[in-house]
Structures are given as structure tokens and as C-alpha cells.
Amino acid sequence: RALMDLRELVSALNDFAPLSLAEGWDNVGLLVEPSPPHTVNTLFLTNDLTEEVMEEAVQKKADLILSYHPPIFTPLKRVTWKTWKERLVVRALEHRIGIYSPHTAYDAIPHGVNNWLTKGLGACTSVPLHPSTAPSCPAEGTHRVEFCTDTEHLDVVLSKIKDIQEISCLTTFPARVEGEEQTRVTLNCSQKALLEVVALLSQNSLLYHKTEILLLQKPLLPHTGMGRLCTLSEPVSLSDIIERIKSHLKLPHIRIAVGMGRTLESPVKKAALCAGSGSSVLKGTEADIYLTGEMSHHDVLDAVANGISVILCEHSNTERGFLSELRDVLATHLQNKISIIVSEKDRDPLQVA
Secondary structure, eight states: OOOEEHHHHHHHHHHHSOGGGSOTTOOOEEEEOOSSSOEESEEEEESSOOHHHHHHHHHTTOSEEEESSOSOOSOOSOOOSSSHHHHHHHHHHHTTOEEEEOTHHHHHSTTSHHHHHHGGGOSEEEEEEEEEEOSSOSSSSSEEEEEEEOHHHHHHHHHHHHTSSSEEEEEEEEEEETTEEEEEEEEEEOHHHHHHHHHHHTTSHHHHHTOEEEEOOOOEEEEEEEEEEEEEEEEEEHHHHHHHHHHHHTOSOOEEEOOTTOOTTSEEEEEEEEEEEOHHHHTTOOOSEEEEEEOOHHHHHHHHHTTOEEEEOOGGGGTTTHHHHHHHHHHHHTTTOSEEEEOSSOOOSOOOO
């Protein structure tokens, strides 16, 4: 196989799932970088980077570890042999292994973790619960201001507006207002400049009353965002949904809280899901069931009281199965230039005893 330069590979991974889609609190991207130049022949996929998994990566001569969960989250004040997360960094650098984490960027993309989780429900359509927005507005500035003025005041107003910083797309064109020939002025501006523009226009009541201010919002990205609301093609019983999920996640047991007034034979038509820890994403959503890895005790009680059944599968069990699918999709995305392997040691820390 051909090798890939680390920076070339990271760029390709960022194209696959833009890091701008990750949540603001997250820590994503290249977390550990060996001194350049660094080439990658083997990409090693894991859900959690534990010390056991790190030793597996070393044995399999990995050059870059893609760890879905970021092993470095809170800042490290030192890198010693004292704590297990520090030791991960030491071992990675000793063996010239990079570490990359996509985390919530993979949650948001249409071909990501949550999309894979929907496949456990059977045939259904889905939409994001919290759609992602484009990284920038289609035009400069945060606001658009439009107003009309007569020719007498036009030059003076334009002169003062041009003195204001952070104004763009200033245009004028003829307009007929209430039978009078006037000039319509439009401009884009920042939040800061908006205050100055409004202050200027408010000095003339005729101008101010003919002013419109539009908020330039970032457009929503189709099929992209946190969580999914799924509508099943045909309603099925809660017990059938449970069996489908267990089969998809390859789990012998899951936890279930049956909603008030519901039974295991109650029909399920709408399912809200979120891989990992879903409380904040699912809260307030109207659905027959919530499917996630973990939820707080009181959020489960709230859901059940509202007639919503809750299915909990443990945090990483709702994510790890995606890695096999990811391996195949990334192989195509990277044009089969490198070897991609999935950890055999990675597993959920919790088990039923």
C-alpha cells in the first residue's frame, strides 16, 4: 500500500467530517502529532483509547489512532507516567503514533454514528433533532439594513455611513415610495456596526421609520446535526423494537423503562435517538421511545411520566459498532491508500455480572 503523509491524511479526515460540525465544548482534531515528517501506513480505529488499546495499537504498528472519544479532554498540566491519560501521550510519542479524535463531528454528519444507530430500528426515515448550521453566512456581516431616502439627503447619509467600520455590500438603486422617486440603500454590517448605523439613521425620523433590519442567519445543513427523530415505515411493538436494537448492537441485555400507560406490546412509530449520552439532546422531544446509551435517573423519570419509553444500552455500546462501517467508508474515501484496522481490545467498561 502507498503511504500517506500525516497532514495529508488529517486533511482528508477533516473533509470526511468537518470539525466545524463538532459541539463547541468538544476537543476534536489532531491531538497528538509526532515530529514531522510523519507518514501513515496503518490507521487504527477505536471508540475509547485505553492503555490496553494503546498497547494493541503499538503491537499492530499503528501510525495514527483515530479515537472516537478524545483521550485528551481536560487540559494536561504535565506529561508524566503518573496518570493513565498522560501515559497514553507518552506511549504515543515514544512509538511515533499520532492521535486524532472526531467525536461529535461524527455524530452530526449524515453518514455518521447516529445514522448508523437508526439502522437498528428497521426501515425508517430520520431528521436531525438539532440541525447543524453552515460555518458561515452566505454574505458578509451579521445583519442587512435597508432604508429609503430622497436625493436631497442621499449624499450626506452615504458619506457618514462610509465612515463606519465593518460595513460591506453597500448598494443603491432607484425606488418609488408613495408616489415619490427615492433611492433605496442596502448594506451588510456586523453587530457592532449595526449600533452605529441605527444611531445615525435615528437622527432623521423619516429615514428611521423607513428602515428594515434583517438578521443574516447561517443556513441549516441538510441531514446534518445532533440526534435523530425517526419515523418507522410501519409501527411495531416495543418488544420487537427491543429485539431489533439488541440484534443491531449485538447485545444480550439492554435496560428498558416502559412509559406510563404503555406496555411491551404498545406500538412504536416515532423514535428519538442519540448515541452516547442523550439526555440534553433528547429532552423535550415528542416520541414513543428514546434510544441512547445513558441518561440521568431524573431524565428517565421525566420521560416515563410523559408516556415515553426509554431504552439504554450503555454509553459506548451505541457507538462502537459504527467503527466497522467507518473502516469500509474511510477506505473508499482514502482511495485504499492505507491499511485501516479496528481495535479488538476496545470494549464498554460496564458489563452485567
